[in-house]
Amino acid sequence: MSLSSIRHLLSVSAIAAAALLSVQAAEPNVPQIGCFISTGDNHWLGESLPIDSPAAIEDSMALLARLGVKCVYWRGLEEATWMETMTSRPENCRYDSAFHWFHQLYRDVHPDKLAVEAAHRHGMEIWGVGTLVDWQGPGDTPNFNDFPNGFESRLRLDHPEWVPRDRSGLLKQCGPIEFAYPEARKALVDLHMKFVRQDGYDGMTFVTYAENYGMRFQDEFGFNEPIVKEFKKRHGVDLLTQPFTRSASRFDWYNLRGEYLTQYLRELKSQLQHDGKKLGMILNPFEPRFTQPWNVPQIMLTAGHITVDLDTYVREGIVDHLMVWGYCSPQIQNKAVDDCLWLTRATPCKVAALTSSPFAPRWKPFQKKGVTIAMSLGDDASYLDRSNIPEQPLAALSSDDPVLRMRVLAQIIYGKTKATTEQVTPLLHDHNVIVRRLALSALGKLKDPAAVPSIEQGLDDEENAVRCAAALALRDNNRPESAAKMLGAVDMHGTHPLMEMVFHTMPRIKPAPREVLAEAASKHANPLVRSTAMRSLVFMTDVKLLPVFAQGLHDSDRFVRFAAAEALGNVRHSTEAVELLLQALQHEDPTVSDRAATSLAVIVAAHFPETDPLRARIVTALGELYAKLGDGCQRSDAEWGYRPVGNALLKMGAEGEQILQRFMDQKSDRQLALEAWKTLWIRQDSKTFSEVTEKENEEAFSHLPAWLRPPAAAK
CATH class of the missing domain: 1.25.40 (Serine Threonine Protein Phosphatase 5, Tetratricopeptide repeat)
Structure with missing residues (x-):
């Protein structure tokens, strides 16, 4: 770490500590809250709270401490295990770009270790958030973008028997590794313990959904050999060829899969406990005794029906912490939190709830019962706007306290405080990464043409997160020359999130910068510039650009070729x-x-x-x-x-x-x-679940040619 970085950390820590004392003195009964950081999303999305450099991580952790956060739930544990085991499919150009950026961060920055050190420096616990069931999967699984699905863990590729199968044995589930295999459980325990120990987390917890659209109906997968054998032994029913009955029911099958999950958690807890670490689970608010649905409109349990045996977890002391997920109605979440409080009464197990409104009145009764309210937010300004820090006068832009400067900038961004370009521009040179980002966003929202050159200068900031904020601000306030300025930033820096921000900002520039983009897409020496320009042209196609697209189909860079084919459509x-x-x-x-x-x-x-x-x-x-x-x-x-x-x-x-x-x-x-x-x-198809009923699935398999049927299906 450079001397300037060390000075920055020391100065920020000193200011944060002094300011924290003043806030605590003014508000002695500030409720204890937590914060969930979905690190992979932050590393992909240039608008999310910055965590991609030592300075960005320090400033973000300092802000969280000032907001009263006592525990950070850091999803970097999942990201680290992905970087350790995941294989990328380069044919999915966009995800492959992100994959290389994540690897660069974990090779050069070590964000998880820095986050743990910064959290502890600011008096906060930090738990690693891992994935219970998302190890991605086959290339033919539908996802956010074009086929193929971008990744798959080598744990699955090297051990295909660990991949959950459907009844026929022909279809493979994307995401989970089947817990019925002792060797699979050991591999997962060893993998997670490696990073818990290496990075120094205080504990770890799990999200329990997989991010893909592969499942067609809820009970499609989970018919691997150990499960089938044990079910037959217990209940006398062959899951592959016989229907469920009252004494050999679906619920018996769900519970059997859940028993293997419980055993995995026991084995993991044994290792964590040996190291003095804690274990938690994040719960499905709709059905806390099953795994979570993915955060998309459809309520699909993408791991399948696996019983989450909370009663055993709490009774045996397997878990120390239960967090009820959000993304549901307040009534649903409140009921789940109440049920967890009842279940954990007279035990040391703690309860938390995830929300985007951490200081809403509905949480006060729960906080009195010791429930931690964990915020989950997006852009920097939302952390200030939804905080317990009161609105500040415009004069606070000159405060020595960076959080007060941030608070005013957030007010400007949300239209609650009027300001001029001259009042905001000096903060573009602030020592704090978040202040600079917020200042750029504020200049964008002010829409003063005189501010555009200053926003463009932000594209050359020393921090990637600030450069991304500049590209984002240009969506709201730009000029024709902004297109070339952004492409210049891509040429100079070329990080994945910066390219994403530029790609999404280009269509906002008026008139549409077709000529600048066409020149860059067809002639620039840097393939990152060519691909960003070609991707941007997808939004502004014209027959006059056909020669550019025709040339792009034969570019030396795959992403350029892909974007040219997309643009032609x-x-x-x-x-x-x-x-x-x-x-x-x-x-x-x-x-x-x-x-x-x-x-x-x-x-x-x-x-x-x-x-x-x-x-x-x-x-x-x-x-x-x-x-x-x-x-x-x-x-x-x-x-x-x-x-x-x-x-x-x-x-x-x-x-x-x-x-x-x-x-x-x-x-x-x-x-x-x-x-x-x-x-x-x-x-x-991509970007959606293709849901069917079990009866419709049976109809589909009735059309499978007999010579293609595996033995079990043929019976």
Whole structure:
């Protein structure tokens, strides 16, 4: 660490300690609260609380301490275990970019160890938050973006038997590792203990959902051999071939899976207890005795039905801490917190609740009962706006207390305090990272054209988090020259979150900077600039840009090629765009050919009169590409290419389905027939759950050709 960084930490700590004393003296009954930091999201999203450098981590922890936080729940434990075991699929360009950025942080910055040291320096506990069930999975699993799914842990890849299976044995679940295998439990215990010890956490807890859209119905997976054998031994029913009964029920199956989970937690607690560390669980507020749903609108338990045996956890002292998750109605969460308080009465187990409104009146009765209220917030300003620190006069911009300066800037951002550019601009040179970020955001919200050059200067700040804040502020206050300035920052610094901020800000610049972006996308020497520019053009396509997109399809950088194929799908009323995409279906890079298939489906769905006559050629070309994915396929998308290409065929209607049916009916290429069956009957698309009932799933399997059925399914 540099001498200037050390001085910064010492000065911030001294100021924070003095200010904390003054706040405590003024408000002696400030409730104890916690803070949940979802570190991977912060490292991806440039607008979230900054935690990507020593100075950013120190300033963020100092702020949390001033807000009354006594315990930080730090999801870096999950991120660290991912970096240790995860394999990236480079064909998912956006996620691969994030993957390399995360690796850079963990190689060069060591954010988790810095966070632990800073939290302890400011008098806070810090617990590592790990994942119970999210080790990602197969490339054909739907996710936030195009196929393939971006990652999969080597724990799953090296031990395919640990991956949860469906009843047929044909389908694999994305996310969990099955706890029924003792070797799997040991591997997970060893992995988590490595980082708990290495980084010095006070304890660890688990989120219990997996982030993917792979599950089609709630009881789809969990039929691995040890579970099937034990269920048959106990209940006399074969889970693979016989239905549940009253004496061999679904609940018996849920509980059996839960017994293996309980054993895993016992084994982990034994190791933690030996080191004087504590163990917690984060709970599903809707059904606390099952794992959590993912934080998307649909309430889907993405781990499946696994009993969370809270009674045993508390009775045996396996857990020391229960946190009730939010993202639900207050009534649901309140009931779950009350139930946890009753369950843990007369035990040392503590209860907490997660919320975005930590000082709301509804929490006061719970705080009197000792419940920790843990805030979960997004951008920097929200931490101040939703805090217990009262609003400050404009003069506090000149205060020696950085938190008071932050408070006023947040008021300006939320439109609660009027200010001028001249009053805010000096804070762009503040020693505190968060103050500089908030000052940039405030200048954006003021929308004074005179402030734009100052915002642009923030793109060259020494801190990545401040550069990201500058790009974000330019969404609200910019000029035509801002496009080139942002591309210059990408050229100079090129971090993943900065590129994400620039990519999302470019469409806000008026007039649309097509010429600047086209020049950069086609001629710039830096592939990070070319890809950022090409991605930005996806939002502002025009037939005049077709030569740029055509050239981009053959760029040396994969992300540029992918973005060019995506952009072509947004060019309206253009037969030339269709011709380019038809050619791209033959591209040697499956990332390009598969995205070309998706883009062609977008064009066909729009029913442009100019391109409708090309529909038959499109269907034929898609079928030819799909046919390459059968037995002996050596393409990098051999595992997952059938999803984007098959979904494009489905969007062609009856003509596409007929091609897929022919592939399914032929009997010379097993892989092709299986993929065609999945495309037609196990339908899944990106960015959504493709939900079916169990009866509909049985109907789908009734169409599986007999020669493809595994022995259990054939019975």
